[in-house]
Amino acid sequence: MKLLYTINSPYARKVRIVAAEKHIEITLEEVVLAAPDCPVKLYNPLGKVPVLILDDGDSLYDSRVIVEYLDNRTPLAHLLPLDSSAKIKVRRWEALADGVCDAAVAVMLEQRKAESMQDASFIARHMGKVSRGLQVLNDDLAKNIETGKSKWCVNGAFSLADIAVGCMLGYVNLRFGAVVNLVHDYPNLAALQTALLKRQSFIDSLPVA
Ligand SMILES: N[C@@H](CCC(=O)N[C@@H](CS)C(=O)NCC(=O)O)C(=O)O
Incomplete structure (x- = not known):
């Protein structure tokens, strides 16, 4: 899994912290949104970070969807309560x-x-x-x-x-x-x-x- 992010995006930081707290390894790829060859639009038509690219090439956005996906990947330390x-x-x-x-x-x-x-x-x-x-x-x-x-x-x-x-x-x-x-x-x-x-x-x- 690869996360497209910018260093100061609070939404991307939320995802990075959830992955770290859950001990889920993701590859981080820092992007420059203003760059003409920025890959974000290929994976999120809204052109926003964060975007999580899954191993099968599918992509997830926005941060609320990604954190729920990560939280459900492992039962370790649920960050979204089951109740x-x-x-x-x-x-x-x-x-x-x-x-x-x-x-x-x-x-x-x-x-x-x-x-x-x-x-x-x-x-x-x-x-x-x-x-x-x-x-x-x-x-x-x-x-x-x-x-x-x-x-x-x-x-x-x-x-x-x-x-x-x-x-x-x-x-x-x-x-x-x-x-x-x-x-x-x-x-x-x-x-x-x-x-x-x-x-x-x-x-x-x-x-x-
Ligand atoms: N609701 C979105 C917000 C994402 C967002 O606004 N990201 C900003 C960076 S902090 C962005 O990519 N802006 C580029 C743009 O709006 O074109 C989420 O939670 O992921």
Whole structure:
């Protein structure tokens, strides 16, 4: 199996971490999306990473499909709970974390335009999604701490929810570290990030400034 990825994609990082946590070997192929010969479009008509190319040549996308596929490949350390109500909770945390990434990516792309071409109301609307998402995730973690359910996002166990939130935090820190102060404004998320950064899978996949 081969994963097409870019080094700072939070969605691809989620997949890399799931594979590492599950001890599944995949070949990593870093791509440059803007390159004319970038292979991603051959495997995903949307032209987005991550894409997992299976040994029979078939391809899987997007990250949510790939992580479920990897999680089901081995019963070792399920990251998506088998119980359906716990699984839905994990998926909701993932949806919100991925949604914050979507908004952060949109802002980053807008800010790469020449200043005269940038739409301030677009940036404000998407930064609103980022800050509301961070606030809700931080508040939901507080509920876990109050009820003694440990530091992890869902039911006191490490899961895909923690991985998705951790990848989102890494991306927000990379792009907006100068304006988003996690420790001050979202202390529960900062504590989760500290716990996650003790795991080798997170250390090995850190975004590169
Ligand atoms: N929902 C998708 C999002 C993937 C995505 O947006 N990837 C970005 C990189 S961070 C990308 O490939 N962008 C290229 C493009 O949109 O053309 C997933 O979870 O895989």
